[in-house]
Amino acid sequence: MPELPEVETTCRGIAPAVCARRIKSVVVREHRLRWPLPKTFAAQLEGQRILDVGRRAKYLVLTLERGALIVHLGMSGSLRVLPAETPPQKHDHVDIVLNLGHCLRFNDPRRFGSMHFTADDPLEHALLRKLAPEPLGEAFHTEYLAKQTARRKVAIKLLLMNASLVVGVGNIYASEALFRAGVRPTRPARKVKRAELDKLVPAIKTVLSDAIRAGGTTLRDYVNADGAPGYFRQKLFVYERAGEPCRKCKTPIKQLTQGQRSTYYCPTCQV
DNA sequence: ATGGGCACCTGGCTGC
DNA sequence: TGCAGCCAGGTGCCCA
Numbered sequence: 694m695p696e697l698p699e700v701e702t703t704c705r706g707i708a709p710a711v712c713a714r715r716i717k718s719v720v721v722r723e724h725r726l727r728w729p730l731p732k733t734f735a736a737q738l739e740g741q742r743i744l745d746v747g748r749r750a751k752y753l754v755l756t757l758e759r760g761a762l763i764v765h766l767g768m769s770g771s772l773r774v775l776p777a778e779t780p781p782q783k784h785d786h787v788d789i790v791l792n793l794g795h796c797l798r799f800n801d802p803r804r805f806g807s808m809h810f811t812a813d814d815p816l817e818h819a820l821l822r823k824l825a826p827e828p829l830g831e832a833f834h835t836e837y838l839a840k841q842t843a844r845r846k847v848a849i850k851l852l853l854m855n856a857s858l859v860v861g862v863g864n865i866y867a868s869e870a871l872f873r874a875g876v877r878p879t880r881p882a883r884k885v886k887r888a889e890l891d892k893l894v895p896a897i898k899t900v901l902s903d904a905i906r907a908g909g910t911t912l913r914d915y916v917n918a919d920g921a922p923g924y925f926r927q928k929l930f931v932y933e934r935a936g937e938p939c940r941k942c943k944t945p946i947k948q949l950t951q952g953q954r955s956t957y958y959c960p961t962c963q964v
Numbered sequence: 965a966t967g968g969g970c971a972c973c974t975g976g977c978t979g980c
Numbered sequence: 981t982g983c984a985g986c987c988a989g990g991t992g993c994c995c996a
Contacts, residue, residue, distance in 0.1 A: 695989055696990090727972065727992090765990080769973090769988085784974085801973095803988090804972080805973065806990090845966080851967090854990090863990070864989060865989060913989080952967095953968095953970085954988095955987085
């Protein structure tokens, strides 16, 4: 999926077209998402005004007059703003039809994404309640990460991708942040020294911020609210660059598997 | 509590 | 041309 920068880009992209608009109707063409949409889904949204759009971790949260709509884009999902009469394409599973002729359309080939209506505070929803601090927030600092890594044997890359410790860092940006910090992804978390964590925390923050500025990373499916791809891919140092020369030292980038996911690193720059 | 592995899905690519 | 096998921005859940 979309990792944090792609979700943030989507959030900013849909906000102008969606905020203060009223939901005229909801069209569900495919209810079998990661969690099946209940029969009541459309009726719970219809007629409500959208007050605000925000992001928590990789979840988009649309605040409504009564309750909220929570959206996760999974691995291959996207949300686009389109003229309401645009004919649906393959995998266009849900339309949120708005007044003034716009439609917020959810497309997700792999259907790992999900949508949820909640009548209560969305941050208290079961999926959001236990999430760790935002990596771009003030609560994510060296002291915090040091506390989380202490006594943990898991590889540092897997720890960074654990949403109960820090949210929003997925497979691309975990590899990229570790490269920028000069830390091998396979190092047991507890062996990563304080001085290295001092580099890693800002590395995570800057790689995510830079990616947001570039509109995210498009590898395959991801498009923003206007249907355009993200341009951060050309700024990646290691991700999907196995065998290619390191952009700093020319050593061929290596690839390995951790937790059934591909990891990329430079064997010279990362110790 | 921690760690490891699987599951959910479709589509694109590779190699026989 | 066809088909099997493998891989892909995530993450909840089950088991040791």
